[in-house]
Amino acid sequence: MAVLTVENLAVSFSQRGEQAEAVRGVSFSVEPGRTLGIVGESGSGKSVSLLAATGLLGPDALVRGRAVHQGIDLIAADRAYLRSIRGKEIGFVFQDPQSNLHPLIPIGRQIGEAITAHGRVQRAQLRARVLELLDEVEIPRAADRIDDHPVHLSGGMRQRVMIAIAIACNPGLVIADEPTTALDVTVQASILSLLERLRRDHGTALVFVSHDLAVVSDIADDVLVMRDGAIVEADSARSVYTAPKSAYTRSLLAAHRTLGRPSAERSNQERSALLRVTGVTKSFRTRAAPLLGGVFRRSASLGIAPVLNGIDFEIGAGEIVGLVGESGSGKSTIGRIVAGLDRPDAGTVSLGAKTYITPGSGRAELDAEVRRSVQVVFQDPYGSLNPRRRISEILAAPYRLAGHPREQSRHEAEALITRVGLPADFLHRYPGQLSGGQRQRVAIARAVALGPALVVADEPASALDVTTQDHILALLRNLRDESGTSLLFISHDLGVVAAICDRVLVLREGVIVEQGPTGTVFAAPRHDYTRLLLESVPGRRRREAVDV
Structure with missing residues (x-):
């Protein structure tokens, strides 16, 4: 039985007294233990469809159709019911954890709030559950990091905290909307691996939204391709990637093939060196995090963090x-540094025969x-x-x-x-x-x-x-x-x-x-x-x- 079934979904927005259609005739379902990938270009209606199905659009949106979860049509449901299932039955992982995590609240408390929002839990049990979740999403030294603020974490670790919040109440459905955008490839791979493991271990249904077909190919069982607010193709991942029926899907896959393979190398003819970067070294002075307690106080310097060490290269x-x-x-x-927006601690940058960046010069001196x-x-x-x-x-x-x-x-x-x-x-x-x-x-x-x-x-x-x-x-x-x-x-x-x-x-x-x-x-x-x-x-x- 499907965890979520969306039928003939249509969404329009009020603009200057008229209705602008954003989504039309969208239907899909996702079953327990399976991952549905929804892909398409920016503006194709991917995120709007899921926000509409879960009642998260604003009052200017007109939503028609059905979104059935556990026998209840979420589009027709009242706000109190929707609040009761968000987080508990349906978890969300959004694109930008920096915007979705409160900067002044420790991560452990934010995860705990996702649990206590749906019931009372004793303090010791709550802390134990939060530590369990941090371990599950592979935050190292969970007991030491539980009281850290988001600013102390990398982008990938902040996204892991978002995933911990999403699975805190063991929901049957998790919606992940562009959860790996702007992450580097190794962090991206680890997040995909984490989501796949959680889906497998808990039997969770996962809806994974992305504009990147390559990312979706690594995680999805089924794929939905959207364009201009409508579905142009829906099939198993293997069928979509090996025998796409839509010309639009084929064009997306062709673009990914272009991006995924090295371009033809240009002639190896000798080029005169235009830019020379020689021996560039750079460090930044680090400071402790500001202390909270009603007043922000300047923290003491912790020392020097090296960033670059003896960088040498040329561009022809x-x-x-x-x-x-x-x-x-x-x-x-x-x-x-090359653009003159920062100064190196050591080394030089030259353009042709002219050295224009030294440790004592920046863009103001150019x-x-x-x-x-x-x-x-x-x-x-x-x-x-x-x-x-x-x-x-x-x-x-x-x-x-x-x-x-x-x-x-x-x-x-x-x-x-x-x-x-x-x-x-x-x-x-x-x-x-x-x-x-x-x-x-x-x-x-x-x-x-x-x-x-x-x-x-x-x-x-x-x-x-x-x-x-x-x-x-x-x-x-x-x-x-x-x-x-x-x-x-x-x-x-x-x-x-x-x-x-x-x-x-x-x-x-x-x-x-x-x-x-x-x-x-x-x-x-x-x-x-x-x-x-x-x-x-x-x-x-x-x-x-x-x-x-």
């Missing part, structure tokens, strides 16, 4: 070099030529674009700063937005009126406006669905091919790096442990850490098993 003219490694390995710190020649594209297009400025103003700003007349800057902005594949009428919009992929195109356009020699791209595709990722990578390749711009491409996603980079640097704990042509490193890695990263790439087991 017109070359794309990937920088990969786990979270905390120092990737973004290297990017910030001359205009270097500022123009080295640009940055950040990971979050939502945070890197000014929400109060129109796209036309954002794209005209580099030209205005370079001294171009206003009218000329406007025409250059029009040509620039067309160059990155966006309609000219987008110039009149604000960033909030664009999708994530469209915003990232604007960010790339701004970075390449003045023809830089080098662009530091820090996780520019990590939060985007696969087809949007493919478009962004194609855009970056075209910009390189057309203008000869070099890229330092920072990513935790080895599939993306394989699709775009000529060479790759593997960073671990602030040290480059391996480097070379991307195809060579990924096909025959020499270092154990590189092999570990490659073995953790999602979808690898499925591709090897069924030749997807």
